[in-house]
Amino acid sequence: MGSHVSGMSELKKYFQRFGYLSIPDSQNDNFTDVFDTQFENAVILYQQKLGLPVTGKLDSDTISTITSPRCGVSDTAPRIHATKHFAYFYGRPRWDRGSPLTLTYAFSPSNMINYISLSDIRTVFQRAFSRWASVIPVNFKEIEEYESANIKIGFYNGDHGDGEPFDGVLGVLAHAFSPENGRFHLDEAETWAVDFEKQKSKAAVDLESVATHEIGHILGLAHSSVKEAVMYPSLSPRKKKVDLKLDDVEGVQALYGTNPNFKFSSLLESENASNKANMGLNCKSIKSTLSLVVAVFFLLLIIT
Ligand SMILES: [Zn+2]
Numbered sequence: 154m155g156s157h158v159s160g161m162s163e164l165k166k167y168f169q170r171f172g173y174l175s176i177p178d179s180q181n182d183n184f185t186d187v188f189d190t191q192f193e194n195a196v197i198l199y200q201q202k203l204g205l206p207v208t209g210k211l212d213s214d215t216i217s218t219i220t221s222p223r224c225g226v227s228d229t230a231p232r233i234h235a236t237k238h239f240a241y242f243y244g245r246p247r248w249d250r251g252s253p254l255t256l257t258y259a260f261s262p263s264n265m266i267n268y269i270s271l272s273d274i275r276t277v278f279q280r281a282f283s284r285w286a287s288v289i290p291v292n293f294k295e296i297e298e299y300e301s302a303n304i305k306i307g308f309y310n311g312d313h314g315d316g317e318p319f320d321g322v323l324g325v326l327a328h329a330f331s332p333e334n335g336r337f338h339l340d341e342a343e344t345w346a347v348d349f350e351k352q353k354s355k356a357a358v359d360l361e362s363v364a365t366h367e368i369g370h371i372l373g374l375a376h377s378s379v380k381e382a383v384m385y386p387s388l389s390p391r392k393k394k395v396d397l398k399l400d401d402v403e404g405v406q407a408l409y410g411t412n413p414n415f416k417f418s419s420l421l422e423s424e425n426a427s428n429k430a431n432m433g434l435n436c437k438s439i440k441s442t443l444s445l446v447v448a449v450f451f452l453l454l455i456i457t
Pocket residue numbers: 224225226366367370376386
């Protein structure tokens with residue numbers, strides 16, 4: 154507290170950009186490089202929202218989360234004393250066009266990438282939309298006419314006219330607008346991947362994971378503080394995170410209701426299965442540690 158660190162103002166800009174710090178009082182004032190109370194509060198809010206240990210300090214967990222690539226949509230303030238949870242945009246907007254609801258989507262005729270085929274991109278988006286459609290009574294349908302589609306998808310570079318400029322490789326990956334806007338923008342500067350076997354770049358970003366996350370925004374979900382949730386704001390390069398978690402499902406079903414064909418038990422089973430798989434790994438590592446201990450013990454016996 155009170156210390157002066159060169160570059161601190163950049164961190165303050167980052168916190169301001171994502172909703173944790175208000176802009177300096179007078180418009181000409183820039184952020185200072187001083188670690189002040191306001192900044193500490195921003196760090197605490199950020200740690201709460203991102204599900205980190207709340208220390209109020211710029212510890213390594215916090216720094217590595219800040220430097221990890223993320224969604225460009227601003228985070229909503231965490232509720233005080235609330236359990237970690239999904240969140241909505243201000244006013245809880247949703248698509249309200251009768252039931253059953255069908256939303257149309259289309260790809261921009263002019264703002265696409267050419268190193269992934271359109272058919273691969275369409276397949277990825279079909280899968281991403283179908284995950285959400287399987288839990289709520291909403292259908293998604295691809296149409297040709299871009300202008301009349303509810304959801305408009307495209308890849309854009311830098312400043313592209315909506316006041317939310319993209320920043321080049323990594324950093325911000327994509328953003329989408331809350332209901333009933335439907336604009337869905339991906340940062341063209343990223344190395345997008347549909348198959349990590351084919352795309353070897355260390356900075357490659359999984360298109361399907363980002364698509365699934367941004368559709369959550371299109372439907373009205375804001376960022377969740379549950380790390381495993383699809384609606385968590387950050388995503389590491391070369392990481393795939395496409396399966397909706399209980400938190401995502403509860404959040405979106407509270408907005409739209411439940412798809413009659415959806416079964417909670419199958420979701421719980423799949424979450425349990427992945428927990429068991431993790432436990433399996435832990436047991437394995439305990440076993441190998443034990444055998445190492447035994448080996449060292451025998452080695453000592455032989456030496457003495
Ligand atoms: Zn997001």
